[in-house]
Amino acid sequence: xxxxxxxxxxxxxxxxxxxxxxxxxxxxxxxxxxxxxxxxxxxxxxxxxxxxxxxxxxxxxxxxxxxxxxxxxxxxxxxxxxxxxxxxxxxxxxxxxxxxxxxxxxxxxxxxxxxxxxxxxxxxxxxxxxxxxxxxxxxxxxxxxxxxxxxxxxxxxxxxxxxxx
Numbered sequence: 773x774x775x776x777x778x779x780x781x782x783x784x785x786x787x788x789x790x791x792x793x794x795x796x797x798x799x800x801x802x803x804x805x806x807x808x809x810x811x812x813x814x815x816x817x818x819x820x821x822x823x824x825x826x827x828x829x830x831x832x833x834x835x836x837x838x839x840x841x842x843x844x845x846x847x848x849x850x851x852x853x854x855x856x857x858x859x860x861x862x863x864x865x866x867x868x869x870x871x872x873x874x875x876x877x878x879x880x881x882x883x884x885x886x887x888x889x890x891x892x893x894x895x896x897x898x899x900x901x902x903x904x905x906x907x908x909x910x911x912x913x914x915x916x917x918x919x920x921x922x923x924x925x926x927x928x929x930x931x932x933x934x935x936x937x
Contacts, residue, residue: 789834791820793841797829799848806849815845843903843910852913856900861922863901863933865891878935880908904935 796802796815805812817838821829839856846854865873865886878886883901892898897917904915918925918932926932 790837791834793820793836793844796841796845796848797821799845802845803849815842817841837899837903839899839903840906843907846907846912847910854904854907854912854915855923855926856903856915856917857920857923858897858900858917859919861919861931863892863897863917867891867897875933876931878933880905880935880937883935901935908935908937 798814802812802814815838817836820832820834820836822832824830842856843854860867861874863875863878865871865875883905886892887898887901887905892901900917904917907915914937915935916926916932917935922931926934
């Protein structure tokens, strides 16, 4: 089931549900490829499917958030590090405000508190923080959020935001 919402002027946008990813169907293949030395780029979001009564898969009108799908894949393959690449170098409190403050490290409970307080909006940093929280709660060692140009520095602990237990 979808809904149409009016955008600026006479434009409309189709809005569909965004369910939580339950599992990545291709996780075993991705893990096998990785373990055989292949660099795998996967899970840029997802097409949600459901099983019918006869055991067949069918696509549904919905969209899976790319950050939550990435976390589910990291969990499925047993990753100990989860990195989200985005447009900013690190996570900020009061983003784009006069009192903006960078967060090089976030403990799990801080991330949860700031998310509850609305520091990380839906459709922006919110799903990224939620994905990192899920990864740490699943048992992952640490999660990182940074930009592509900063990824090497983040891995060397010289940039980005680290989310830790």
